[in-house]
Amino acid sequence: MTCRRGALIVLEGVDKAGKTTQCNKLVQALQDSGRQTEMMKFPERTTKIGQLINSYLENKSNLEDHTVHLLFSANRWELVPLMKEKLEQGINLVVDRYAFSGVAFTSAKPQGFSLEWCMNPDMGLPKPDLVMFLQLSPSEAAQRGQFGTERYETTVFQKAVQQKFELLMKDPSVKWQVRIQHSNH
Numbered sequence: 243m244t245c246r247r248g249a250l251i252v253l254e255g256v257d258k259a260g261k262t263t264q265c266n267k268l269v270q271a272l273q274d275s276g277r278q279t280e281m282m283k284f285p286e287r288t289t290k291i292g293q294l295i296n297s298y299l300e301n302k303s304n305l306e307d308h309t310v311h312l313l314f315s316a317n318r319w320e321l322v323p324l325m326k327e328k329l330e331q332g333i334n335l336v337v338d339r340y341a342f343s344g345v346a347f348t349s350a351k352p353q354g355f356s357l358e359w360c361m362n363p364d365m366g367l368p369k370p371d372l373v374m375f376l377q378l379s380p381s382e383a384a385q386r387g388q389f390g391t392e393r394y395e396t397t398v399f400q401k402a403v404q405q406k407f408e409l410l411m412k413d414p415s416v417k418w419q420v421r422i423q424h425s426n427h
Protein backbone atom coordinates (compact mmCIF):
# COMPACT_ATOMS: atom_id res chain seq x y z
CA MET A 243 0.00 0.00 0.00
CA THR A 244 1.36 3.43 -0.84
CA CYS A 245 0.77 6.23 1.59
CA ARG A 246 0.53 9.91 0.80
CA ARG A 247 3.52 12.05 1.65
CA GLY A 248 2.97 14.08 4.80
CA ALA A 249 2.58 17.85 4.58
CA LEU A 250 5.38 20.16 5.66
CA ILE A 251 3.84 23.15 7.41
CA VAL A 252 6.10 25.92 8.72
CA LEU A 253 5.20 28.62 11.22
CA GLU A 254 7.23 31.80 11.10
CA GLY A 255 7.03 35.18 12.76
CA VAL A 256 8.86 37.63 14.98
CA ASP A 257 9.53 36.72 18.59
CA LYS A 258 6.47 36.81 20.89
CA ALA A 259 4.07 36.20 18.00
CA GLY A 260 2.89 32.98 19.63
CA LYS A 261 4.42 30.49 17.20
CA THR A 262 4.92 27.75 19.75
CA THR A 263 1.34 28.02 21.02
CA GLN A 264 -0.03 27.92 17.47
CA CYS A 265 2.24 25.00 16.52
CA ASN A 266 0.91 23.02 19.47
CA LYS A 267 -2.70 23.85 18.57
CA LEU A 268 -2.18 22.89 14.94
CA VAL A 269 -0.53 19.60 15.84
CA GLN A 270 -3.38 18.82 18.24
CA ALA A 271 -6.06 19.70 15.66
CA LEU A 272 -4.44 17.56 12.96
CA GLN A 273 -4.01 14.66 15.36
CA ASP A 274 -7.62 15.00 16.53
CA SER A 275 -8.75 14.72 12.92
CA GLY A 276 -6.91 11.42 12.66
CA ARG A 277 -3.80 12.64 10.84
CA GLN A 278 -0.40 11.51 12.04
CA THR A 279 1.41 14.74 12.87
CA GLU A 280 4.62 15.66 14.66
CA MET A 281 6.21 18.92 15.65
CA MET A 282 9.77 20.03 15.05
CA LYS A 283 11.52 23.26 15.81
CA PHE A 284 14.56 25.13 14.57
CA PRO A 285 17.04 25.73 15.93
CA GLU A 286 17.00 22.16 17.26
CA ARG A 287 19.21 22.89 20.24
CA THR A 288 19.92 19.30 21.32
CA THR A 289 22.42 18.33 18.59
CA LYS A 290 26.12 19.27 18.75
CA ILE A 291 25.53 22.08 16.28
CA GLY A 292 22.38 23.05 18.17
CA GLN A 293 24.37 23.35 21.38
CA LEU A 294 26.77 25.80 19.74
CA ILE A 295 23.77 27.83 18.55
CA ASN A 296 22.14 27.67 21.98
CA SER A 297 25.23 28.98 23.70
CA TYR A 298 25.40 31.83 21.14
CA LEU A 299 21.72 32.72 21.61
CA GLU A 300 22.11 32.73 25.36
CA ASN A 301 25.06 35.11 24.99
CA LYS A 302 27.38 32.55 26.56
CA SER A 303 29.63 32.56 23.51
CA ASN A 304 30.27 34.77 20.53
CA LEU A 305 30.38 33.53 16.97
CA GLU A 306 31.25 35.42 13.82
CA ASP A 307 28.03 36.35 11.98
CA HIS A 308 28.62 34.36 8.77
CA THR A 309 29.65 31.38 10.86
CA VAL A 310 26.52 31.36 12.98
CA HIS A 311 24.34 31.76 9.90
CA LEU A 312 25.94 28.66 8.40
CA LEU A 313 25.52 26.78 11.68
CA PHE A 314 21.76 27.54 11.71
CA SER A 315 21.57 26.19 8.17
CA ALA A 316 23.68 23.13 9.02
CA ASN A 317 21.31 22.49 11.93
CA ARG A 318 18.45 22.23 9.41
CA TRP A 319 20.44 20.05 7.02
CA GLU A 320 21.42 17.60 9.74
CA LEU A 321 17.72 16.95 10.35
CA VAL A 322 16.76 16.60 6.67
CA PRO A 323 17.14 12.79 6.57
CA LEU A 324 14.76 12.49 9.54
CA MET A 325 12.31 14.98 8.04
CA LYS A 326 12.28 13.13 4.71
CA GLU A 327 11.79 9.80 6.44
CA LYS A 328 8.78 11.11 8.36
CA LEU A 329 7.23 12.84 5.36
CA GLU A 330 7.64 9.69 3.27
CA GLN A 331 5.90 7.72 6.01
CA GLY A 332 2.94 10.04 5.57
CA ILE A 333 3.55 11.95 8.79
CA ASN A 334 2.71 15.67 8.69
CA LEU A 335 5.38 17.93 10.13
CA VAL A 336 4.56 21.21 11.82
CA VAL A 337 7.80 23.17 12.10
CA ASP A 338 8.44 26.10 14.42
CA ARG A 339 10.80 28.33 12.32
CA TYR A 340 12.72 27.27 9.22
CA ALA A 341 15.05 28.81 6.66
CA PHE A 342 12.93 31.99 6.46
CA SER A 343 13.94 32.86 10.03
CA GLY A 344 17.53 32.13 9.06
CA VAL A 345 17.40 34.67 6.23
CA ALA A 346 15.30 37.28 8.06
CA PHE A 347 17.43 37.33 11.23
CA THR A 348 20.85 37.37 9.55
CA SER A 349 19.89 39.89 6.89
CA ALA A 350 18.45 42.18 9.60
CA LYS A 351 21.93 42.53 11.11
CA PRO A 352 23.55 45.93 10.54
CA GLN A 353 26.42 44.44 8.52
CA GLY A 354 24.19 44.35 5.46
CA PHE A 355 24.05 40.69 4.44
CA SER A 356 22.33 40.26 1.07
CA LEU A 357 19.21 38.11 0.93
CA GLU A 358 20.89 36.05 -1.78
CA TRP A 359 23.92 35.22 0.37
CA CYS A 360 21.65 34.34 3.26
CA MET A 361 19.42 32.08 1.17
CA ASN A 362 22.16 30.08 -0.54
CA PRO A 363 23.08 27.58 2.19
CA ASP A 364 19.44 26.50 2.54
CA MET A 365 18.91 25.86 -1.17
CA GLY A 366 17.57 22.34 -1.66
CA LEU A 367 15.94 21.92 1.75
CA PRO A 368 12.54 20.18 1.65
CA LYS A 369 10.08 22.80 0.44
CA PRO A 370 7.20 23.64 2.77
CA ASP A 371 3.68 23.09 1.47
CA LEU A 372 2.56 26.09 3.51
CA VAL A 373 4.28 28.83 5.51
CA MET A 374 2.08 30.54 8.05
CA PHE A 375 3.36 33.91 9.14
CA LEU A 376 2.11 35.06 12.50
CA GLN A 377 2.06 38.81 12.54
CA LEU A 378 1.71 40.83 15.71
CA SER A 379 -0.49 43.89 15.58
CA PRO A 380 1.50 46.95 16.75
CA SER A 381 -0.58 47.26 19.95
CA GLU A 382 -0.01 43.62 20.80
CA ALA A 383 3.68 43.98 20.10
CA ALA A 384 3.82 46.87 22.57
CA GLN A 385 2.00 44.83 25.22
CA ARG A 386 4.22 41.84 24.74
CA GLY A 387 7.32 44.00 24.50
CA GLN A 388 9.04 42.52 27.52
CA PHE A 389 11.82 40.52 26.00
CA GLY A 390 14.02 37.99 27.71
CA THR A 391 17.77 37.94 27.71
CA GLU A 392 18.48 36.02 24.53
CA ARG A 393 20.34 37.59 21.67
CA TYR A 394 18.05 39.32 19.11
CA GLU A 395 15.32 40.02 21.70
CA THR A 396 15.10 43.78 21.28
CA THR A 397 12.28 45.82 19.77
CA VAL A 398 14.59 47.57 17.29
CA PHE A 399 16.02 44.32 15.97
CA GLN A 400 12.62 42.60 15.81
CA LYS A 401 11.30 45.49 13.69
CA ALA A 402 14.17 45.00 11.26
CA VAL A 403 13.43 41.26 11.17
CA GLN A 404 9.75 41.95 10.43
CA GLN A 405 10.77 44.10 7.43
CA LYS A 406 12.94 41.28 6.09
CA PHE A 407 10.08 38.80 6.48
CA GLU A 408 7.91 41.22 4.48
CA LEU A 409 10.44 41.07 1.63
CA LEU A 410 10.52 37.28 1.79
CA MET A 411 6.71 37.11 1.65
CA LYS A 412 6.85 38.66 -1.82
CA ASP A 413 8.28 35.41 -3.21
CA PRO A 414 5.38 33.87 -5.14
CA SER A 415 7.04 30.44 -5.26
CA VAL A 416 6.34 30.05 -1.53
CA LYS A 417 2.78 29.55 -0.29
CA TRP A 418 2.53 32.14 2.47
CA GLN A 419 -0.48 32.64 4.67
CA VAL A 420 -0.43 35.66 7.00
CA ARG A 421 -2.33 35.58 10.24
CA ILE A 422 -2.64 38.66 12.42
CA GLN A 423 -2.36 37.76 16.09
CA HIS A 424 -4.70 39.40 18.57
CA SER A 425 -5.04 39.05 22.35
CA ASN A 426 -4.60 35.62 23.90
CA HIS A 427 -3.02 34.37 20.67
Ligand code: FDM
Nearest residue numbers: 284285314315339340343344347348394
Ligand atom coordinates in the same frame (compact mmCIF):
# COMPACT_ATOMS: atom_id res chain seq x y z
N1 FDM B 1 17.14 32.20 14.44
C1 FDM B 1 16.44 31.08 14.22
C2 FDM B 1 18.13 32.63 13.57
O1 FDM B 1 18.77 33.67 13.78
N2 FDM B 1 18.41 31.88 12.45
C3 FDM B 1 17.72 30.73 12.19
O2 FDM B 1 17.99 30.06 11.16
C4 FDM B 1 16.70 30.31 13.10
C5 FDM B 1 15.94 29.05 12.84
O3 FDM B 1 17.18 32.15 16.79
F1 FDM B 1 15.82 34.72 17.77
C6 FDM B 1 16.89 32.99 15.67
C7 FDM B 1 15.49 33.44 15.86
C8 FDM B 1 15.35 33.51 17.37
C9 FDM B 1 16.29 32.43 17.86
O4 FDM B 1 14.54 31.41 19.10
C10 FDM B 1 15.59 31.16 18.25
P1 FDM B 1 13.40 30.37 19.48
O5 FDM B 1 12.82 31.05 20.68
O6 FDM B 1 14.08 29.08 19.83
O7 FDM B 1 12.46 30.27 18.34
